[in-house]
Amino acid sequence: MNRIIRGDAVVADDWRTLADDAQPAAGAKVIVPLQRWREQRATLLAAAAAVGVRIPNTEDVDTLWPEIAGRPLLALEWPKYGDGRAHSQAQILRRRFGFKGELRAVGEIGRDLVFHLRRCGFDVIVPRAGENLAGCLQALQDFSTAYQPAADGIAAVFARRRRAV
Amino acid sequence: MYRYDEIDQALVNQRVAQFRDQTRRYLAGQLSDEDFRGLRLRNGLYIQRFAPMLRISIPYGLLASRQLRMLAHVARTYDKGYGHFSTRQNIQFNWPKLEQVPDILAELATVQMHSIQTSGNCIRNITTDHLAGVARDELIDPRPYCELTRQWATFHPEFNWLPRKFKFAFSSSTSDRAATRVHDIGVHIVRNAAGELGYTFYVGGGLGRMPMIGHQINAFVPESELLNYSEAILRVYNRLGRRDNIHRARIKVLVKETGVDAFRELVETEYARLDKAPLRLLPEDLERMRAHFVPPPYDAAAAGDGSLAKMTAADPRFASWARRNLHPHRVPGYHAVFVSLKANGMAPGDVTAEQMDALADLADRYSFGEARSTHDQNLVLADVAERDVYALWQELSALDLATPNIGLITDMICCPGLDFCSLANAGSIGVAQDIFDLFEDLDYQHDVGPIKIKMSGCMNGCGHHSVGHIGILGVDKHGQEWYQVTLGGSAENDAALGDRSGRALARDEIAGAVQRIVETYLEQRLSEDENFLQCYRRVGMAPFKERIYAKGDAAAEAA
Known part of the structure; x- marks a missing residue:
């Protein structure tokens, strides 16, 4: 199984990304592309224990x-x-629609992106092949504070300063 | 000026640690050139022709004397003893060593400075009027709004990997001195008919290879919604801006290809959907920020001093300087003093470590410990009492910082060009020197009057050539340096892009062409009151073109 970052830990991935034509094993948790979700929604829901959807970053999530x-x-x-682009998709899903499921970032992701990904609401990060996962965990701690409100619930700095006085 | 609290300081310190680790990993071979590129650019670090170039942020151009001293220290310790002020009010060092950059940033952090987001595809330094807080035509000091925007933009998690760079400029005065219409977002702070403060938003201006003037997309956004409206624009841009072609990736292209009305609709739709409470500014937030920018303790006795008139009459050299390099101040008895960084023999915008140290002392003695950088690459001591002006002029003269040419033809904007920059197609500093030599006679410069020459060594346009009254663009033709001339551009209230004069000119023709352009203006103008831009707009290109490419000009015939 792939190793991924969930929360503040490196764990084995309990989800499988299905190849285009592969059928889900009974009781499996699978991730399918948006197009396949649209075409085979009922079949997938009947076959798999859980179905996640992978969304291109050009999609308008609104x-x-x-x-x-x-x-x-x-x-x-x-x-x-x-x-x-997916930074905006994530913020909209988390903050506008209150999406409560797992939000994962996949693709060409390196250590130096993960801090902002977490702020935008990604609880799971799947870095590119060969990336040092321990380094990624460290990078989640690069900053102890932030200026802007984001999906992580930190309030705007000017709002925190109101309470400080 | 703005003073960091523990939150600001923690972020800057942690950024230094982060970049130190990134540099370590790069030097250890654990980070590829390509990955490191995106990270170093976000810290202002370019790999240039001869050495790295480090660009340090000067938010809205405001510098404390201790920060100037630190810049002098950096120039001396890590560079070759000088720095270069840029058209974004920042300062650049051209000779630091890559492995020493984390140390430079750590030193800067001790005086509340950094290089965060001075390059890269993210929101860049926020700029504004260099006379903010002292200009007579100002509605309200724009700097508190700039600082609120700076903090919102710094490490914004959603907008740190935009399609391309993104520049904000603020203005709140009758005269736009911040070139707001050639920025990705230009914000004008205004009052509506009901007397409420708010913002007019211009979007999609920019220079570079597709210069455009920004479009007004909202005439009045309420004061509390500055950051919400900005967030809506940036979100539309992050989602829809082109990423397939670096030359089509700026927001100006999105606005143009979408159409202004359709783009406005996209922004308004996003703005309507935003949960606005988290970024809404309450009156107390604005008050708290304004408290960082309260006017200094002006001396009421400074008014009616009379020394300026007396010394002007007594000393013609001082009079000549005072005429060009002083600007009226909103407080009686005070003046804004322009420190010219356009002395003959110096590259425009360059300043030595010794000059910076001396300026820091002058700022402490004469201007409440602060200085400003301007987008046309000069410095300003903004709060000088009239009784101190003559002494200050004498000291500036001794430092070669009192060239009386502000706004005149030798007060050129000029990028570093081929001498330093790996993007440049042609030299610019040498051309500036040629022009300086031709026009050094001050009486002649004064007779010619206000005229803005802006010069870039390539079409990326760091020298703002598209909006110069006379614009000069360096181009490469078969491995040789050539220069394209434009006339009639402006970055002010009457913002416009210059018109191309015709074929490009060779290196040895360009200074002479500028001279002929000026001669044509002197012949054509109705009176001394008609400045170059007014004259050009009245008579058009034809008489200028005729002179630039006049028959009998051997070089032109040969080409």
Whole structure:
């Protein structure tokens, strides 16, 4: 099994990303691409213990939400290291729609991205192959505070300063 | 000025530690060139032609004397004894060693400075009017709004990997001195008919290879919603800005390709959906921030001093300087003093460690311990009492910082060009020197009057050539340095892009062409009161073009 970052720990991944035509094993928790979810929703729900959906970073999650609400897991993509579109998708899912399931970041993700990913609401991070996972855990502690409100519940710095006086 | 609390200091200190570790991993071979590139740029570190270049942030151009002394120390200790002020009010060092950059940043952190987000595809330094707080035509001091925006933008987790760089500028005065219409977002602080404060938002301006003037997308956003409205714009841009082509990735291209009205609709829709409470500024938040920018303890007895008139009459050299390098102040008896970084023989915007140390002392003695950098690469001591102006001028003269040319033809904006920059196609500092030599006669400069030459060594446009009254753009033709001239640009209230004069000019033609442009203006102008830009807009390109490319000009015929 793949090793992933969940919370503040490196753990074995209990979800399987299904190849395009593969069928889910009985009782498995599987992640399928958005297109397959649209086409085979009922079949997948009947076969698998749980179905998560992987969403391209070009999707408008505001309009997509009715199709994915209630999923136990959503995976958002980093096709390239510096392509930050999914940061916005994550913030919208967490803060606007109150998505409570697992939000995972997958793709070309390196250690130096993880701090901001966590702030945007990703509880699970799946770094690219070969990335040092212990280093990623360390990087989650790079900063002890932040200026902006985000999906992690930190209040805006100016609001915290109100209480400070 | 703004003083860090423990939150600000913790973030800057932790950034130094983070970058120290990133540099260590890079030097140990654990971080690829490509990955390190994105990280070092977010700390202002470029790999240049000869050495790294480190760009240090000066938020909205405001510097305390102890910060100036630190910059002098950095120049002396880690560089070759000088620095270069940029058109984003920042300072750049051209000769630091990569492995020493974490140490430089640690030293800067001790005086509440950093290089965070001075490059990279993220929100860059927030700029504003260099006369903020002292200008007579100002509605309200823009700096508290700049600082609130700076904090919101710093390490914003959603907007740290944008399609391309993103620049904000603020203005709250009748005259736009911050070039707001050529920024990704230009914010004008305004009052509506009901007397309430708020913002007019301009989006999609920018220079570089597709220069554009920003479009107004909202005439009045309420004062409390500055950050919410900014968040809505940035979210639309982060989601929809192009990432397939670096030259089409700025927000100006998104606005253009989407259409201004459709873009406005996207922003308004996102803004309507935002949960606004977390980023809404309460009156007390604004008050707390304004308290960082209270006016210094001006001396009421400074008014009616009369020494300026007396010394102007007595000393013509002082009079010539005072005419160009003093700016009226909102408080009677005070003046804003421009420190020219455009002395003959110095690259525009360059300043030595000794000059910075001396300026820090002058700021302490004469201007409440503060200085400002301007987007046209000069410095300002903004709060000088009239009785001190003459003494200050004498001291500035001794430092070669009193060239009386502010706003005149030798007060050029100029990027580092091919001498330093790995992007440049052509040199710019040498051309600036040629122009300086041609126009050194001050009486002649004064006769020519206000004229802005802006020069970039490549089409990325760091020298703002597109909005120069005379713009000069360095281009590469078959491995040689050539120069494209534009006329009639402006970055002020009458913002406009310059018109191309015609074919590019060779290196040995360009200074002469500038001279002929100026001669044409002197012949064409209706009177001394019609400045270059007004004259150009009245008579158009034709007479200028005729002179620039006049027959009998051997070089032109040969080309």
